[in-house]
Amino acid sequence: MTGGEPSDGGAARGDRVRYLPYRPGPDPLAPPFDTARALRGLGRRVFDGKRPHQALRDLLRQGVDGIPGTDELLRQVRERRGQAARRGGLDGVHRRARAELDRAVELELRALADDPSDDARVRESELASLPRDTAAALRHLLAGPYPWRSDEARETVARLLEEVRNDLVDARLGRSEAWRAHSPDPAGVAAMATALAALLEADARGEPVDLDRFMAEHGAFFPEFAGRPGTLDDVAEALARRAAAARAHASSLNPDRRAELEGLLGEAAREAGLAEALDRLADALLRRRPDLVREAFAEVDGPGDLGLAEAVDLIEELADLDELARALEGGPDGVDPAAAERLLGPGAAEAVGRLAEVEPRLRGAGLLTGGRSRPRLTPQAVRRLGEAALRGLATGRRGHRSGGHGLAQERGVGTAGTARPDAGDPGATVPWEPGSPAPLDAVATVRAAVVRRAADPQAPLLSPEDVRTAEAEERAAAAVCLLVDLSSSMVRGGLFGPAREAALALYTLVGARYPQDAVRVVGFDETARPLSAAELLEPAGPRVQGSNVQHALLLAREHFGRHPGRAPVAVLVTDGEPTAHLGRDGSPEFAWPPRPETAEKTEAELDALAAMGAAVTLIVPGGGGEAGALAQAVTGRGGQVIRTEDETLGVKVIDAYTSRRSGR
Structure with missing residues (x-):
């Protein structure tokens, strides 16, 4: 690549052009840093239970926004070192x-x-x-x-x-x-x-x-x-x-x-x-x-006969590579870009520089606060993670659509993933359902068709999935309670992160589309406790055995009791049978195999919810056949059971909420 520079008045007068040697550096055509993508990568790790500083460290190790992480740079260092060590004998x-x-x-x-x-x-x-x-x-x-x-x-x-x-x-x-x-x-x-x-x-x-x-x-x-x-x-x-x-x-x-x-x-x-x-x-x-x-460096050996200066060159290179590896293990901040460029090339230097900018950019965007050693997610970051989670579920739901429940773009979240200002207005649209008396929305229908054909120009001009209807006036307000199992079995099964992400998406959807609803998320293991949106991103505590479904249902009943007149919606996410309950003194009692008393107390809470008109939707993630007795108890009281794979857990949670609150 060469660069031209006009001389003696510039190229406008037809003067000669002076060509300069190529100097490697940042790609001027590289896309700008995507702060939203970096935040999503950070959020995934936080959902999985990592502290923000651990999540940030892992993000920098694995790379973000197309930038190779320090793990990849370390791999290059080790590969280069192995090649150098085999160059010749000392x-x-x-x-x-x-x-x-x-x-x-x-x-x-x-x-x-x-x-x-x-x-x-x-x-x-x-x-x-x-x-x-x-x-x-x-x-x-x-x-x-x-x-x-x-x-x-x-x-x-x-x-x-x-x-x-x-x-x-x-x-x-x-x-x-x-x-x-x-x-x-x-x-x-x-x-x-x-x-x-x-x-x-x-x-x-x-x-x-x-x-x-x-x-x-x-x-x-x-x-x-x-x-x-x-x-x-x-x-x-x-x-x-x-x-x-x-x-x-x-x-x-x-x-x-x-x-x-x-x-x-x-x-x-x-x-x-x-x-x-x-x-x-x-x-x-x-x-x-x-x-x-x-x-x-006794391990250095190879077929070539190196002179003294060549051998010292090799030792210096190996020492520099070892020094670069130690710096990379501590994160990009301590890496000298000049050393990275000298040893690994200009691409590595650019990667180091861009990785070092990740945290300052997140802070500059108002997404991180706190000290360097203990950064914290800001309320703005929590809100944006919720919007991203809901947007992701909307995409996943369109790939797993089995009914006509509105979500995300169709129910209050715009194409950029932020809540629409008119999220609660009757003018919102929903996918058309056979037999629906609602009038068609021609503008929304054409918009959906254009978006679909932009992705596939060979597709038909109009498809039934494009048809949108004007949503009727808001139905009665609901009191919704999402009960999420956070016990050690959920952690071992890789369900901890998806469950917390689904809960944050629910908070976001309710705030954007159904602000009149009263939402509560309850996390439970050996005991149950309410979790705010911010607390869903708190670091995971020690793994605790026990799934105290009884205590979680009790908190749901208390929530419904504080909001009389609102339609009760209870969604329970657990990967197995209840194994804990509250004893007479209020302390948790755990047993494996579960004791009959645990099932009896759990079913008593289901009866109390049924008496309030709250039918429970039980979602069993992992695609397995666990929670058999609990499933029978739920369906026997007018509830429903949904078994789902991990990647559709959030979609099923949102669908369960929107279906129950609308009476479907």
């Missing part, structure tokens, strides 16, 4: 150096073979007895020094020493062009390393340092600071990470290989005291940044 410098030395010895032996003198035989014997330790062999040859007969052999050894010396500089100071330009001058590198070590040591003692003077003498090693002020920390930062990687490389070798490496480097860098200067600088850097000390 002791390739030994094999390379030994191969070059063996080549020099072979060239020398060829030169000596044509010489019949005793001196030639002595030299052949000396070469044959060289130690296998490359550093020791070089030390022996250089100590004399050995009088080479072969010029090519002498040049091979000299080149070997220069390559190892340059590799050492690259390994300790980095592989930038600036360092490579100075590698042939060991005296200049040693002088810079000694001066920088002295600055760091003086600063550690609290003494003043003259960084300007250092940069005036050695600034060519640091071109990134040319023309701008820098601090001693700026200069030391990259070198400290490199020094830590070099130390980790050495500690990753077995003791014999480490000793051989130190000897080889010592022989190659003996000139101008380079080895001592680099060791002093490394010590000063790591004293300044002890947090960068790396563990050994």
